[in-house]
Amino acid sequence: MNRLWGRLRIATPGIRITILLFVVLLGINFAAVWTILTARRNVQAMAVQDLALQTTAHARSIEALLATLRGEFLFLSGSAPMTTATSVLSNRDPLRQRWGRLDIEGQLILFLQAHTEVSRIVLRGEDGRPLVVAARREDAPVLLPATDFREPAQSTAGTWASTWPIGDGNPANGYLESLVRTEKLLQVAAPGSGGRLRIVEQELSGPARTISADSLVASEPIRDDHWNRPIRWTLIRTENQSRLIASVASLASQYRNTIILNLAVISLTLILGIMAFRQMHRSALLEAENQHQAKVRELERQMMHSERLAGVGRLAAGLAHEINNPLEGMSNYLSLLEEDLRAGRTEGCLELAGGIREGVNRAAGITRQVLALSDPGRTPKTPLDLVEVARETFEFVRANPAFRHVRLSMQAPDAPVTISGNRITLGQVVLNLLLNACEYQGDGGAVELKVEAVKGTAQMEVCDRGPGIPEEALPRIFEPFFSMRGSTGLGLSLCHSIVTAHSGEIMAENRTDGGARFVVRLPLFDPKSNQGTGLEDEQKLPPRQTGQATEA
Numbered sequence: 001m002n003r004l005w006g007r008l009r010i011a012t013p014g015i016r017i018t019i020l021l022f023v024v025l026l027g028i029n030f031a032a033v034w035t036i037l038t039a040r041r042n043v044q045a046m047a048v049q050d051l052a053l054q055t056t057a058h059a060r061s062i063e064a065l066l067a068t069l070r071g072e073f074l075f076l077s078g079s080a081p082m083t084t085a086t087s088v089l090s091n092r093d094p095l096r097q098r099w100g101r102l103d104i105e106g107q108l109i110l111f112l113q114a115h116t117e118v119s120r121i122v123l124r125g126e127d128g129r130p131l132v133v134a135a136r137r138e139d140a141p142v143l144l145p146a147t148d149f150r151e152p153a154q155s156t157a158g159t160w161a162s163t164w165p166i167g168d169g170n171p172a173n174g175y176l177e178s179l180v181r182t183e184k185l186l187q188v189a190a191p192g193s194g195g196r197l198r199i200v201e202q203e204l205s206g207p208a209r210t211i212s213a214d215s216l217v218a219s220e221p222i223r224d225d226h227w228n229r230p231i232r233w234t235l236i237r238t239e240n241q242s243r244l245i246a247s248v249a250s251l252a253s254q255y256r257n258t259i260i261l262n263l264a265v266i267s268l269t270l271i272l273g274i275m276a277f278r279q280m281h282r283s284a285l286l287e288a289e290n291q292h293q294a295k296v297r298e299l300e301r302q303m304m305h306s307e308r309l310a311g312v313g314r315l316a317a318g319l320a321h322e323i324n325n326p327l328e329g330m331s332n333y334l335s336l337l338e339e340d341l342r343a344g345r346t347e348g349c350l351e352l353a354g355g356i357r358e359g360v361n362r363a364a365g366i367t368r369q370v371l372a373l374s375d376p377g378r379t380p381k382t383p384l385d386l387v388e389v390a391r392e393t394f395e396f397v398r399a400n401p402a403f404r405h406v407r408l409s410m411q412a413p414d415a416p417v418t419i420s421g422n423r424i425t426l427g428q429v430v431l432n433l434l435l436n437a438c439e440y441q442g443d444g445g446a447v448e449l450k451v452e453a454v455k456g457t458a459q460m461e462v463c464d465r466g467p468g469i470p471e472e473a474l475p476r477i478f479e480p481f482f483s484m485r486g487s488t489g490l491g492l493s494l495c496h497s498i499v500t501a502h503s504g505e506i507m508a509e510n511r512t513d514g515g516a517r518f519v520v521r522l523p524l525f526d527p528k529s530n531q532g533t534g535l536e537d538e539q540k541l542p543p544r545q546t547g548q549a550t551e552a
Contacts, residue, residue: 035281046292047239051218053299055237058197059220060306061189066224066231068316069115069180073164075320077176080331081107083167085123086174089131101132105143108134112141117184119159122149122177131174153179155229160201163228168328168402182233196237203232215240322366322428322491325435329396330359358396362431365424381502383525384423385416386458390451393430403438407446417451417458418525425498429506432491433462433518440466440516453524460520468510477508495520 076082081103088100108121112134120135130146153161160180166173182199190197203221215238222233333355340349394410397403430449437447441464450461469477478496492508499506504522511517 043288046288048216048218050292050295050299051216051237051239052220053296055218055220055235057299057302057306058190058193058237059222059235060303062185062199062222062235063224064306065117065185065189066222066227069117070224070226071316071320072111072115073162073176073178075316076107076111077164077166078320078324078327079107080327082123082176083173083328083331085131085166086125086172104132105134108132109141109143112136117181117188118178119181119184120153120177120179122146122153123174124152124177125174126171128152153177155201157201158182160231161229170402193237196239198236200234200236202234204234319366322432322494323363325431326359326362326366328402329400330356330363332400333359355396355399358392361424362396362427366428381420381422383418383420384426386419386421386426386460386522387412387417387451389423389426390430390449390460393427393434394449397431397434397438400438403441405443405445406438406441407444408434408438409446409448411448411450411452413452415453417453419458419502419522420525421502421522426502429495429498429520430460430462432495433520436491437462437464437466437516437518440464442466456524458522458524460522462518463511463515464517465515468514469508469516474508474510478506 081088081100084100085104088104089097091097091100104123108123111121112118116139120133122130122134123132124130130149133144133146133149134141135144136142153159155161158181160182162178162180164176164178165171166175182201186193186197186199199222203223204219217236217238219234219236222231222235224231333352337349337352337356340346340352391410391412394408398408434447434449438445441447446465448461448463450463452459478492480493496506499520499522502522504520506518506520508516508518
């Protein structure tokens with residue numbers, strides 16, 4: 001080292017400067033190469049992050065599609081042709097049986113046309129015997145002989161079997177058996193993904209994201225607990241690592257040529273090389289950052305779109321649940337009207353027709369209510385008798401044959417309890433509270449509806465003898481989409497919105513002697529101000545008031 005340094009000291013200044021410039025250039029190029037290698041690792045990390053975000057977005061899209069498909073199955077199983085399918089197909093009248101079968105087959109074929117991910121739907125009776133089979137042949141919906149599908153469908157690789165009770169879940173109504181193709185599900189939720197995405201029909205454990213020698217692999221769980229068989233899948237995405245970081249590899253190759261050129265023309269390219277490298281390095285980083293930010297914004301947009309789709313699916317399922325209640329009552333009235341007409345009894349037909357009209361009005365009111373949820377203050381309000389609204393709804397529920405095992409009773413004062421409100425929306429509140437109470441009653445159960453005026457407010461109570469409300473569920477009982485029995489959880493949330501829009505309040509509690517109790521307080525109508533008088537803060541519930549009673 002000392003000998004070399006001595007030779008450098010006696011060398012000409014030009015050689016010393018040249019050697020010094022050469023060393024500086026080597027150092028600069030070494031630093032550049034090191035920066036490129038570091039950038040390669042950074043780009044690889046960003047590629048892994050982008051891949052994970054894309055996989056998560058696709059998984060959420062599939063979950064949204066599953067939620068929408070589940071709502072469609074619930075709507076199909078609760079439709080009028082399906083709820084009467086077993087009785088129609090077993091009817092001895094061949095004409096009625098044929099027309100009924102055409103209705104059922106047409107609805108199943110239309111469902112398969114709208115959902116390419118569903119490969120087969122089988123309508124089975126109470127004993128599991130297939131009644132109607134709609135499947136696919138060369139990817140086109142067709143009807144197949146029911147005798148070829150005696151055995152129930154089993155989930156295999158690429159398919160997912162599920163069953164859906166028809167109507168209110170009565171085994172006598174039978175059930176629908178569906179078969180969903182996961183490959184078609186991927187094509188609908190993530191079009192253009194090719195073979196880079198696949199679904200494993202089990203929830204895999206271990207690291208969520210791994211890197212192999214030539215590929216990047218990311219996985220994301222897909223869950224939906226609301227199917228009859230809870231879905232626990234895993235979405236796996238595989239990308240070629242070399243394709244994702246090809247730009248950095250190309251940059252490194254180009255810069256190796258630049259190093260050789262710099263070594264050949266040290267004195268002329270040193271300053272220009274440093275400036276060019278800095279500019280190139282800065283441009284590459286800016287371009288990579290811009291691309292990364294664009295991908296992140298696109299993925300965020302896709303995730304927000306997926307969340308909106310999931311919300312639309314939940315809203316559609318909730319709307320189907322709410323409209324299905326008056327439809328069931330109308331179906332019961334139609335059955336009674338048909339029996340009377342066949343027997344030649346016409347004296348009660350007008351009352352039954354009135355019940356059907358009431359159901360139609362309630363269904364139309366539900367639609368108007370959903371449209372008005374964005375601004376409940378626009379719902380038209382007029383002076384009305386709360387006792388009359390409650391009694392109409394009470395009679396409507398009491399006529400439902402599904403609740404014959406429940407003892408229904410109503411207490412109301414002889415004088416009207418006048419409030420300012422909307423008849424349709426308040427009737428929906430009473431209907432939801434009564435239906436919820438009746439559905440929790442076993443044999444010998446009892447549901448009581450009470451309406452009274454207490455200290456300037458109209459008070460309505462719905463009490464039952466069911467199992468009551470779990471303590472942990474009481475704080476969330478009126479939250480949207482919260483349910484303790486697998487429903488959509490919109491009924492009580494809609495009740496809370498309607499009562500709040502009427503300047504009232506609704507509360508839920510458990511009775512000391514067993515069962516649940518829902519209390520609705522609304523301001524009484526004040527003719528002077530043309531509005532309610534308001535509610536008193538911290539008002540305690542009064543003892544039961546004696547009045548007119550109706551019992552079933």
